[in-house]
Amino acid sequence: MRTVEIVSGADKDTILDSVRTYHQQFEQKPFIPGSTPILVSGAVLNEDDRVALVEAALDLRIAAGTFARRFESAFGKAVGVRKVHLTNSGSSANLLALTALTSPLLEDRRLRPGDEVITVAAGFPTTVNPILQNGLVPVFVDIDLTTHNTTLDRIEAAIGPKTRAVMIAHALGNPYPIAEVRQLCDEHELFLVEDNCDAVGTTYQGRNTGTFGDLATVSFYPAHHITMGEGGCVMTDNVVLARIVESLRDWGRDCWCEPGEDDRCHLRFQQSMGTLPQGYDHKYIFSHVGYNLKATDSQAALGLSQLKRLPEFTATRRHNWRRLRDGLAGTEGLMLPEPAPGSDPSWFGFPITVGQDAPFSRRDLVNFLELRRIGTRLLFAGNLTRHPAYADREYRVAGDLKNSDIVTERTFWVGVYPGITDEMTDYVVSSIREFVKGAAG
Numbered sequence: 001m002r003t004v005e006i007v008s009g010a011d012k013d014t015i016l017d018s019v020r021t022y023h024q025q026f027e028q029k030p031f032i033p034g035s036t037p038i039l040v041s042g043a044v045l046n047e048d049d050r051v052a053l054v055e056a057a058l059d060l061r062i063a064a065g066t067f068a069r070r071f072e073s074a075f076g077k078a079v080g081v082r083k084v085h086l087t088n089s090g091s092s093a094n095l096l097a098l099t100a101l102t103s104p105l106l107e108d109r110r111l112r113p114g115d116e117v118i119t120v121a122a123g124f125p126t127t128v129n130p131i132l133q134n135g136l137v138p139v140f141v142d143i144d145l146t147t148h149n150t151t152l153d154r155i156e157a158a159i160g161p162k163t164r165a166v167m168i169a170h171a172l173g174n175p176y177p178i179a180e181v182r183q184l185c186d187e188h189e190l191f192l193v194e195d196n197c198d199a200v201g202t203t204y205q206g207r208n209t210g211t212f213g214d215l216a217t218v219s220f221y222p223a224h225h226i227t228m229g230e231g232g233c234v235m236t237d238n239v240v241l242a243r244i245v246e247s248l249r250d251w252g253r254d255c256w257c258e259p260g261e262d263d264r265c266h267l268r269f270q271q272s273m274g275t276l277p278q279g280y281d282h283k284y285i286f287s288h289v290g291y292n293l294k295a296t297d298s299q300a301a302l303g304l305s306q307l308k309r310l311p312e313f314t315a316t317r318r319h320n321w322r323r324l325r326d327g328l329a330g331t332e333g334l335m336l337p338e339p340a341p342g343s344d345p346s347w348f349g350f351p352i353t354v355g356q357d358a359p360f361s362r363r364d365l366v367n368f369l370e371l372r373r374i375g376t377r378l379l380f381a382g383n384l385t386r387h388p389a390y391a392d393r394e395y396r397v398a399g400d401l402k403n404s405d406i407v408t409e410r411t412f413w414v415g416v417y418p419g420i421t422d423e424m425t426d427y428v429v430s431s432i433r434e435f436v437k438g439a440a441g
Contacts, residue, residue, distance in 0.1 A: 023047035040375040040415035041223035052305040061297030071300040081235040083242035090219020090232035091126040092293040097215040098130035100244040115164040122404040149176035158398030169195035173348040200225040201314035201346030226306035228299035252290025320416035321347040327429035333358030349413035360439040382408030
């Protein structure tokens with residue numbers, strides 16, 4: 001019969017020391033231009049991250065628990081928000097944030113089917129899909145071609161009698177005029193959901209993005225500023241909205257005790273809700289039609305390790321973006337990005353738009369870069385209204401979507417994430433300049 005030996009504290013330390021030694025075997029290989037891939041995004045992981053994951057595994061942290069709560073507290077302090085709820089993805093965070101605004105607990109302010117939500121046509125579908133999933137109507141607005149964000153005047157012009165909310169993402173880490181949009185929403189009594197998935201560490205007028213909306217969301221997918229592998233969160237300073245988000249995330253249950261706790265609130269068998277019998281177990285009373293969208297402690301352990309490096313990651317993203325911007329300045333046929341006035345973006349990527357009169361197409365330039373192992377991406381979906389998924393969906397367009405169409409046809413972006421070195425960035429710059437010079441010659 002096999003016996004299981006319990007690992008002592010000393011043995012655990014030995015294991016974790018071995019994990020560090022194991023990690024150190026994987027030395028970074030030298031960059032070889034044209035051979036080494038230059039990715040557009042990715043996780044930057046060190047030995048502390050590997051140790052954090054192994055330690056969580058040794059402790060059998062297989063569900064949401066202590067590490068998740070620690071991360072929620074630490075991330076809230078880092079960003080400057082009161083309440084953070086960890087989720088299994090940024091997409092789930094967006095779904096929870098928008099769905100929270102439909103809660104009966106909001107009484108007359110709740111969003112109802114047919115209400116309109118202003119959003120951007122040139123973006124990622126997970127900012128828009130929750131609107132449709134809740135029976136609401138997206139109102140699409142256009143963007144500016146230098147910041148790749150919409151503008152205050154476009155949002156204001158889109159407000160109609162059915163408009164009840166605004167839900168917009170900061171484009172590639174560059175913020176839209178979020179303070180002014182916040183004021184506009186207050187004036188018109190609109191909810192504001194701030195999709196901050198691409199902009200952790202960005203500031204606008206000296207204040208962190210993610211702190212302006214009634215609700216804000218973040219993604220911890222490997223492409224983003226810090227990673228848990230998968231994961232996301234919903235943030236808010238509003239305790240009522242926070243309570244709704246928690247209920248929706250945790251199956252829709254009314255009880256606020258942790259799943260493994262019994263009667264922490266001392267009200268477990270004293271509730272009377274709906275038409276249930278008096279004293280029905282509060283752990284099984286449901287006040288929302290919810291989901292299970294929690295993350296695990298192992299994910300949170302990695303997130304806590306990554307969070308320590310957020311200032312470093314943010315500084316590197318800014319450095320890489322500036323090196324690209326300075327290196328490509330004046331390149332014929334290309335429109336280069338600009339940071340939003342009053343902002344200090346924590347960049348997600350470096351967008352480039354091929355000019356209408358350029359002697360080459362986006363496809364030509366992208367193919368050239370990809371052959372050199374330089375990764376590229378389009379600006380997400382481009383104009384979402386042109387995609388088959390939305391062909392039979394109800395939506396409204398405010399104004400025209402001219403610039404969203406230009407983005408669809410002529411814009412792409414390259415990476416600035418912390419795994420990219422100066423040598424790699426300089427190779428990207430020289431490659432683009434070489435291509436443009438050859439096309440013009």
